[in-house]
Amino acid sequence: MNNTTNIMIVGVGGQGSLLASKLLGHVVMTKGYDVKVSEVHGMSQRGGSVVTYVRFGDKVYSPVIDKGEADFIISFEVLEAARYIPYLKKDGRIIVNSQEIDPMPVITGAAEYPEGLLDKMKAPGIEVSALDALALANEAGSQKAANIALMGRFSKFFEDISEEEWLHSIEACVPPKFLELNKKAFYLGRNS
């Protein structure tokens, strides 16, 4: 109801969404915004559908994002992006890794992985930016950096924060050992 920006990071438990939200939380805090990040730990982390909410602005009260409120949905997986479109604001944007991971009902044969999800998401007029973050991460040196490649792509749509500020926060959030890898993945995502 005020100038708060709402970003949902969604994916499958274990894909590295906590690092992505940590990075985002850090970068907006250094810009001087009030910020809240709400995470999921425990049972639902085990390969389940996971959601992290990042909210920032002059004053943030609620730690969660509700239906119709998200300015951006950053998704690590296609089906998970599709699942959360009711949370998107009417002029919101989806940034999605094109990776598809079968959920257990698909693995057991009780359901099928839906086809054409990207088009179905675009049908009501949603801006959808898809990228193969896994391939970019592999190019950078490790598939584990897919989360940062995805954040690189997101950074393009988010002009409040400069490239320099993103790099500063990557340095603050990533262990030195993996810094070069993650920087490379970030650039590959940003320039994809």
Place this chain on the structure above:
Amino acid sequence: MKEIMLGNKAFARGLYEAGVEVVSSYPGTPSTEVTEEAAKFSEIYCEWAPNEKVAMETAFGASLAGKRSFCGMKHVGLNVAADPLFTISYTGVNAGMVICVADDPAMHSSQNEQDSRHYAIAAKVPMLEPSDSAESLEFAKLAYEMSEKYDTPVIMKMCTRIAHSQSLVNTGERIVPETKPYEKNIAKYVMMPGNAIRRHPVVEQRTKALTELAENTSLNRIEEGKGNSIGIITSSTCYQYTKEALGDKYPVLKLGMVNPLPVEKIKNFAKTVDKVVVIEELDPIIENHCRTIGIEVEGKELFSIMGEFSQSVVAKALGEPEKDTYAPLENLPVRPPVMCAGCPHRGLFYTLSKNKLNVLGDIGCYTLGAVAPLSAVDMTLCMGASISSLHGFNKALGNESENKTVCVIGDSTFMHSGMTSLANIAYNQSNSTVIILDNSITGMTGHQQNPTTGYNIKGDPAGKIDLEALCRSMGFNRVVVVDPYDLAETERVIKEELAADEASVIISRRPCALLKYVKHKPSLHVDTEKCKSCRACMKIGCPAISFKNGKAHVDNTLCVGCGVCRQLCKFDALLDKEAE
């Protein structure tokens, strides 16, 4: 310095700044990180206790000795620690003692949705409830002052959205109060009837004094609103949802101290508005208090008694316009949590399922053994219940069940409250087959050490309880260790122990696949020529195996090469590495 901090980490920072010196806890989502973060301060002695009761009694001992102490647990953990809590309320403390209890509305990672505020009321101890990370830090420090001033343990109630949300905090310096001298005081600390009967009036007097405090403390504050047609009483995360949904449209009485609740403050607040609405998750505790003191309120007529709220829930209940949304896409398959690729529990549950055994389960990652396609687990109740229930099941049915019923319990859960249940089997002699799933860590809560792992909370070498020796010393002659990655051996052992005419313990031993020191093999690969599409490999419910273009497919980002699927393939189609 301003930092962005998880609520639980901010709580730990508050413990540090309050000069806490002894911490003893048992992990439980969403409370775990308070203790994990406290353990990062070298000035604080921290430990994982075997269970919450032990943790609370340890913290009490440290308080008695004169040092500020802490214990943390999840809501159901407080059930385990309720016994000491109710009587520490009578003895009071020496140095300050604070208990964290973290509720889990909506059950993100819990077996029930109980409201811990009932415990504060029943045990007659004060309870504080922060609404963000900054308050988690600040209230932790205030709780110690309150504990010492009013001679009482203080409970600080967290919930998932406060514990696991990050927000900004200002940190301060650590101030360690002087150790309070320990003085023998039989009348205060020996709770036999003659003494306890003299302590009870002290407790009642204390509650009166704390109610006075509740009237005047800045923990309970009124925020002005533009209109007075409605006045809202709320606390914790519901306060944040209220402000998000309504801004300063209506006045709000924000409660930071939720037991005991103020009386005059609420009456005076009610006088300033046309109607009072109480917004609280789970049970109508503030609501019922208002009715008891004669204030008409609306609460659960407007809001659910179950689950979590949000800004939309508050907006809708108070007649605010709803947001425009995109329609959900239809027929999207759900994605429930599953056992990880390479999870050592998978091979064991496959074997139990294949043999159509009754499986009484317990609390941990292995509860996921109940999920399709394994669907192996018949029952999950609470920590330790698998073993005791198996004993009862077999006592009820005897021969009918003994050779086709087992229980499964993790190493940490066994230490928590499985040992006493095992003692019951040893003592009262049921022919039961107990399976301890020893993955060498407390898995579900994110890898905490326990008494069987040989390491303490800081990762330093510690005492290590030998499970085999422990079971033998209780009188079990049949104690067998198996590797659950070896399906044939696992099946042979389970059949043999079920057939035996005395009780046995099977230890299914293999470290959690997510442990950093566990070396993984390269991902397996499907030879699509050899694959006959029989789907045998799909029976284990491994998230790394799917069916693509009519053939089995292994996702090389998930597979850790455990080889369990390969043991099910009759056509040798699952190969070690990428065949060109």
